[in-house]
Ligand SMILES: Nc1ncnc2c1ncn2[C@@H]1O[C@H](COP(=O)(O)OP(=O)(O)OP(=O)(O)O)[C@@H](O)[C@H]1O
């Protein structure tokens with residue numbers, strides 16, 4: 001397959017991006033004292049942590065702890081009121097999701113953001129269409145065949161099984177839909193993959209398939225951030241766990257320190273733990 005003017009087919013993109021993945025354990029994305037309020041409500045207050053290449057970081061906390069708000073700021077979907085974001089040690093301003101994507105940061109949001117009426121290929125390429133060469137590029141004529149072929153190769157590479165790429169995403173199972181969303185992010189992420197509760201609505205087998213993709217992303221050398229309420233998954237997967245409570249980071253645990261008991265203590269806080277102890 002020949003690269004189309006200016007826009008590389010997916011498979012080339014995957015190849016190039018793999019080569020550009022940073023060396024293991026280098027700090028890739030750092031947030032420093034990030035804060036965001038909604039009116040009087042301090043959703044996130046001075047949150048700081050670092051994501052490293054080849055590591056999975058889990059972000060945990062009760063409902064409303066501020067996890068999705070942090071993720072939206074890291075993805076350029078929400079501007080922080082205060083604080084700094086550094087990519088590869090350089091201060092960046094993520095004023096919109098496109099600027100985050102350009103820096104290699106891909107996000108799968110809690111509410112998924114797939115377009116159910118459109119088919120799998122279109123969902124994979126939305127905003128990143130491959131155009132035909134020559135005049136076709138100026139006329140913005142989409143090269144559907146190149147997109148189909150690249151999507152087929154990419155999904156096979158990720159071992160994502162979908163019977164027809166022409167199928168509308170709305171007709172897929174929850175797990176398959178989630179796989180399309182993660183697959184899209186994985187194909188385009190060159191540094192950071194962020195997932196907000198990717199297994200929340202899934203059964204056991206579907207969750208296992210998604211978690212396999214998460215491990216695959218780590219093995220590819222990406223810095224991975226996953227939000228999950230399922231503590232056994234967190235303990236199993238995470239190299240580092242960041243715990244939030246009432247908008248604040250109340251603990252950053254390494255793999256050895258991460259136990260269910262310790263996580264629950266940090267998530268619910270001393271007041272609630274002491275109530276249970278009484
Ligand atoms: N757009 C918004 N407008 C007003 N308040 C908001 C908005 N988005 C979030 N909040 C509030 O900010 C706080 C943090 O919300 P956030 O969605 O970050 O929590 P979360 O940790 O992701 O929770 P969950 O586990 O339920 O997804 C909550 O109190 C929430 O009600």
Ligand SMILES: [Mg+2]
Pocket residue numbers: 067068069110196
């Ligand atoms: Mg959330």
